[in-house]
Amino acid sequence: MRVGESVRRPDGAAKVRGRFEYSSDLHAPDMLWGATVRSPHPYARIKAIDISAARAMPGVHVVLTHKDVTGRNLYGLEIKDQPVLAHDFVRYWGEAVALVAADHPEQARRAAQALKVDYEVLKPITDAEAALAPDAAKLHPNGNITRQVKIRHGDQSARADIVVTGEYEIGMQDQAPLGPESGLAVPEQDGSVELHIATQWLHVDQEQLAAVLGLPPEKVRLTMAGIGGAFGAREDLSMQAHACLLALEAGRPVKMSYSRTESFVGHVHRHPGRLWYEHGADRDGRLVYVKARILLDGGAYASSSTAVIANASCFSCGPYRVPSATIDGIVAYTNNPPCGAMRGFGSVQNCYAHEAQMDKLAAELKMDPVELRMRNALQTGDKLITGQTIDGPVPVAELLKSIAAMPLPASGEGKGGDVDLTKLPGGVSNTTHGEGVKRGVGYAIGFKNIGYSEGFKDYSTAKVRLFTKDGKARVEVHTAAAEVGQGLVTVQAQIAGTELGVNDVVVLDADTNVGSAGSSSASRQTYITGGAVKTASEAVRDRVIAMARAELRAPSGLHIENDNVVTGTGKLVVPLATLLGDEVIEETREFHPRQTFPLDAETGQADAHMQYAFAAHRAVVDVDAELGLLKVVELATAQDVGKAINPQAVEGQIEGGSAQGLGLAVMEEIQLKDGVIRNASFTDYLLPTILDMPPVRMDVLELGDPNSPYGLKGVGEPPTISSGPAIAAAVRAATGRPITRVPIRPHDLTL
Amino acid sequence: MKVACTVNGAAREADGVWEGESLLYVLRERFGLYGSKNACEQGECGSCSVFLDGVLVCACLVLGGQANGRTIVTVEGLTDASGLHPVQQAFVEAGAVQCGFCTPGLVVATHDLLQRVRKPTEAQIREALAGNICRCTGYAKIIDAVNLAAGRT
Ligand code: FES
Ligand code: FES
Numbered sequence: 001m002r003v004g005e006s007v008r009r010p011d012g013a014a015k016v017r018g019r020f021e022y023s024s025d026l027h028a029p030d031m032l033w034g035a036t037v038r039s040p041h042p043y044a045r046i047k048a049i050d051i052s053a054a055r056a057m058p059g060v061h062v063v064l065t066h067k068d069v070t071g072r073n074l075y076g077l078e079i080k081d082q083p084v085l086a087h088d089f090v091r092y093w094g095e096a097v098a099l100v101a102a103d104h105p106e107q108a109r110r111a112a113q114a115l116k117v118d119y120e121v122l123k124p125i126t127d128a129e130a131a132l133a134p135d136a137a138k139l140h141p142n143g144n145i146t147r148q149v150k151i152r153h154g155d156q157s158a159r160a161d162i163v164v165t166g167e168y169e170i171g172m173q174d175q176a177p178l179g180p181e182s183g184l185a186v187p188e189q190d191g192s193v194e195l196h197i198a199t200q201w202l203h204v205d206q207e208q209l210a211a212v213l214g215l216p217p218e219k220v221r222l223t224m225a226g227i228g229g230a231f232g233a234r235e236d237l238s239m240q241a242h243a244c245l246l247a248l249e250a251g252r253p254v255k256m257s258y259s260r261t262e263s264f265v266g267h268v269h270r271h272p273g274r275l276w277y278e279h280g281a282d283r284d285g286r287l288v289y290v291k292a293r294i295l296l297d298g299g300a301y302a303s304s305s306t307a308v309i310a311n312a313s314c315f316s317c318g319p320y321r322v323p324s325a326t327i328d329g330i331v332a333y334t335n336n337p338p339c340g341a342m343r344g345f346g347s348v349q350n351c352y353a354h355e356a357q358m359d360k361l362a363a364e365l366k367m368d369p370v371e372l373r374m375r376n377a378l379q380t381g382d383k384l385i386t387g388q389t390i391d392g393p394v395p396v397a398e399l400l401k402s403i404a405a406m407p408l409p410a411s412g413e414g415k416g417g418d419v420d421l422t423k424l425p426g427g428v429s430n431t432t433h434g435e436g437v438k439r440g441v442g443y444a445i446g447f448k449n450i451g452y453s454e455g456f457k458d459y460s461t462a463k464v465r466l467f468t469k470d471g472k473a474r475v476e477v478h479t480a481a482a483e484v485g486q487g488l489v490t491v492q493a494q495i496a497g498t499e500l501g502v503n504d505v506v507v508l509d510a511d512t513n514v515g516s517a518g519s520s521s522a523s524r525q526t527y528i529t530g531g532a533v534k535t536a537s538e539a540v541r542d543r544v545i546a547m548a549r550a551e552l553r554a555p556s557g558l559h560i561e562n563d564n565v566v567t568g569t570g571k572l573v574v575p576l577a578t579l580l581g582d583e584v585i586e587e588t589r590e591f592h593p594r595q596t597f598p599l600d601a602e603t604g605q606a607d608a609h610m611q612y613a614f615a616a617h618r619a620v621v622d623v624d625a626e627l628g629l630l631k632v633v634e635l636a637t638a639q640d641v642g643k644a645i646n647p648q649a650v651e652g653q654i655e656g657g658s659a660q661g662l663g664l665a666v667m668e669e670i671q672l673k674d675g676v677i678r679n680a681s682f683t684d685y686l687l688p689t690i691l692d693m694p695p696v697r698m699d700v701l702e703l704g705d706p707n708s709p710y711g712l713k714g715v716g717e718p719p720t721i722s723s724g725p726a727i728a729a730a731v732r733a734a735t736g737r738p739i740t741r742v743p744i745r746p747h748d749l750t751l
Numbered sequence: 752m753k754v755a756c757t758v759n760g761a762a763r764e765a766d767g768v769w770e771g772e773s774l775l776y777v778l779r780e781r782f783g784l785y786g787s788k789n790a791c792e793q794g795e796c797g798s799c800s801v802f803l804d805g806v807l808v809c810a811c812l813v814l815g816g817q818a819n820g821r822t823i824v825t826v827e828g829l830t831d832a833s834g835l836h837p838v839q840q841a842f843v844e845a846g847a848v849q850c851g852f853c854t855p856g857l858v859v860a861t862h863d864l865l866q867r868v869r870k871p872t873e874a875q876i877r878e879a880l881a882g883n884i885c886r887c888t889g890y891a892k893i894i895d896a897v898n899l900a901a902g903r904t
Contacts, residue, residue, distance in 0.1 A: 016839035016855075177852075178788070178885075231886070652887070682795035690876075
């Protein structure tokens with residue numbers, strides 16, 4: 001179990017056997033089921049709530065409204081603007097208004113339906129631009145601008161010979177983790193509560209819960225339950241506070257588990273946006289300036305909007321040398337569903353725009369699009385538009401070269417009778433045998449930050465324990481970090497195993513009995529929690545070596561290998577178990593990466609980010625332009641991961657991330673009408689199936705970042721950034737149509 | 752109402768089942784077999800796949816009452832308590848499991864495919880698993896896992 005090996009997941013066997021306990025599988029004797037009463041209006045004033053009918057329904061034990069929130073009825077990751085239960089206004093369709101706990105989930109659902117709320121329906125603001133109008137209703141006390149980011153870099157009056165402009169629109173994507181929001185709250189005699197929950201960050205949940213429950217943090221204990229995917233959807237509170245309130249009131253354990261429909265209103269989404277761009281270049285294709293206005297719809301509450309707009313702005317130009325930039329990023333409150341974190345976090349939206357612009361420039365200059373990108377490729381030591389000098393490997397040209405050099409898939413042209421329909425747009429629906437199908441190839445590259453930014457304190461804590469069990473050395477690793485599926489449990493075990501030379505490594509369940517790990521987001525955990533496990537393991541190792549030297553008068557240069565303390569030349573000094581005896585060696589360490597700084601409010605200049613990661617994609621598509629059908633034939637990608645701690649897991653992240661990018665490009669969109677979600681189900685919200693996702697060719701580079709543990713870079717998000725824009729470019733190449741909006745709809749191909 | 756059926760070889764009975772309860776609910780909340788998953792409860796994701804009298808079905812689309820007198824095999828019943836079925840083993844080895852929420856359904860569906868077609872082509876694999884959504888893996892390693900299992904069974 002060493003760093004660099006494709007080690008199998010320790011939780012794999014339980015997962016394939018159906019014996020891994022997810023948060024929706026939890027149960028306790030005597031437990032009740034919670035249900036949520038939700039607003040049927042995107043914007044309304046609550047005039048009165050009548051709980052009597054709900055309370056009288058069979059099996060009902062508790063009904064709660066805002067009056068029963070025992071602490072502060074406001075929470076939020078960055079701005080505390082969201083009520084646990086709405087009190088005066090509801091600001092989006094599906095906002096939580098009241099809670100019910102009953103013996104059977106159906107009883108709880110029916111009681112929730114019976115609860116009466118008297119609303120004064122108001123006209124919702126469902127467009128971000130309209131929210132900015134001076135006469136728009138103020139949805140929050142400070143107005144409708146959640147945050148505005150200004151970047152002013154270089155010569156603000158720069159002019160260029162070649163100018164291209166464009167306007168782009170991105171739809172609202174859902175993370176759609178398969179595991180529903182769910183958990184079990186268990187009240188204790190002393191008024192405290194124990195919550196078993198699937199979350200991306202235990203400690204930030206604990207902090208927010210303590211405030212809304214009016215309890216000291218030590219009275220709100222959290223244990224991680226199995227997580228069925230996250231992708232940003234589990235950063236904010238969903239049912240956590242609701243289940244705790246119900247359980248504390250009922251004096252009995254309460255389980256809540258959302259249906260898929262409820263899940264669509266139970267978590268935030270990827271921000272939809274409109275982006276206006278102007279690129280200026282010289283006649284050789286070198287960028288002179290970029291001007292952009294990026295407007296994201298943040299929906300009803302802030303969630304992590306302020307950080308998302310910072311990313312959208314900082315990475316707005318793509319990984320290119322841009323001497324002058326004028327960027328205005330705005331995220332606004334509306335009465336649409338709240339938006340926040342999703343894999344790629346602001347860098348996905350802008351990549352569609354900057355890559356479409358690069359293709360437009362290439363066309364204008366009659367230049368090869370890859371060549372144009374190479375000519376402007378960012379390199380180590382260059383200044384970003386935020387003024388930060390980018391260090392470490394910056395393999396933009398290398399990644400582009402790699403994808404351009406990969407062989408192309410065989411032509412999909414129909415050849416008479418023996419056509420494999422599954423390979424054509426429309427599949428076995430027998431829509432075409434190849435006639436009318438056009439192929440296109442497109443390229444895209446993107447980048448983003450790894451870890452927290454703008455001075456947000458980033459760290460993780462790890463406790464590593466070494467002792468003897470059944471005559472053999474064993475290591476236990478304990479952190480609060482969320483295993484969301486990415487393989488963090490495996491990575492933690494690999495790192496401890498590598499640093500301590502021990503074969504038996506167990507990663508304990510995450511809980512709040514150990515210090516914070518930060519969230520499983522921003523592609524940061526392998527770096528930050530991995531760094532904490534490494535540091536704590538090194539501290540344990542130092543003590544073991546010191547012990548060996550003191551007790552055995554052994555020479556210096558000892559290390560541990562294969563459960564033995566050995567000399568520098570690998571000669572056995574003593575088996576680790578013999579040396580340890582009954583001794584337990586335990587060390588807890590925090591790992592802090594280098595510091596970042598907030599963006600300047602007027603110029604957006606700062607060393608705002610800690611590490612940058614890059615990925616490039618080439619997409620090949622077949623389009624049936626007559627019927628409006630398209631099939632992604634192949635994705636090819638190259639990504640620098642610094643060091644692949646677990647190569648098989650890295651491949652899985654790249655394939656899965658690319659698939660989520662494909663989803664936004666060609667099918668995934670939460671469809672809203674006047675603030676109401678029209679497709680809150682897997683029947684109507686389309687996710688890529690195994691028939692939609694093509695094979696992925698990949699080139700994984702390990703260029704080694706001098707600043708990070710083992711030289712690694714965050715892996716999870718970059719593949720989600722560039723795959724979709726490459727597909728959009730390929731569709732443009734196939735059809736000659738502008739394709740300025742994603743997801744691409746049938747009529748975008750035909751009309 | 753009362754539901755009596757055979758699940759994973761054992762006779763099981765549940766009393767007081769509400770008429771609207773799905774087989775999935777009965778398996779999970781009444782029999783404590785949480786291996787079949789509840790990602791959509793609408794027949795779209797395949798995470799609840801089980802065998803009903805040997806036929807692959809979405810347990811969320813079958814009423815609990817319809818299971819009366821019938822035989823059900825869930826993911827927990829594919830192998831005895833100790834070992835892994837070759838399909839399960841292949842999913843672990845191929846890296847086809849990330850969060851794993853889709854995995855029980857995919858394991859059952861793959862089991863069904865390999866019973867019908869010993870060495871499926873890639874097109875057959877894709878067609879057979881088209882009703883199973885995985886949000887994490889992008890499916891490449893799932894195809895690897897099916898091929899690996901097919902080579903061994
Ligand atoms: S839960 Fe049955 S198909 Fe999705
Ligand atoms: S592994 Fe997470 S849904 Fe498939």
